[in-house]
Amino acid sequence: MSAGVNPVPGKNPYAPPRARVRDVAAPKAELILAERSARLGAAIVDGLIFAAMVYIPLIIGTVLSSEPDGMFMMIGLVLTLVGFIAWLYLTLKQMSATGQSLAKKYFNIKVVVSDGSQASLSRLIWRRNILNGLLGIIPLYGIVEILFIFGESRQCLHDKLADTLVVEA
DSSP: OOOTEEEEEEEETSSOOOOOOOOOOOOOOOOOOOOOHHHHHHHHHHHHHIIIIHHHHHHHHHHHGSOOOOTTHHHHHHHHHHHHHHHHHHHHHHHHHSOOHHHHHTTEEEEEETTTSSSSSSIIIIIIIIIHHHHHTTTHHHHHHGGGGTTOOOOHHHHHHTTTEEOOO
């Protein structure tokens, strides 16, 4: 055999080996992380929606409760309860269907598990909200938790706890 001649015609002896791999999943659509400004805007709007549905009726009822019979206070409490139930229903319905709060839908962002799959309602409630709320009793936790968003992964601490990402919808 002479130097520089391929032993098998059409095959390069210096090419990397090739193999057929059948168990590799099809590539997922690439997740685009939500902008920090969109997350901030959604958090502010969600707070305003909650305030409009729950706090404003309570404040109105409290201000008007100077009447001796307390009728306006009762009306305010009933309106507050109705507003909270309506907010809870709308929020849970939206979160279970799409992984979005009311404002996240408006800002076109959603919460997914870090592998790209849809986050379950229990993960969103227990890990992202309740666990994070309980940890909020730790002094300065809230500030540190929010500052995590400036990392490369744009995850707040509650995202890391729940293994979730906020991505463009």
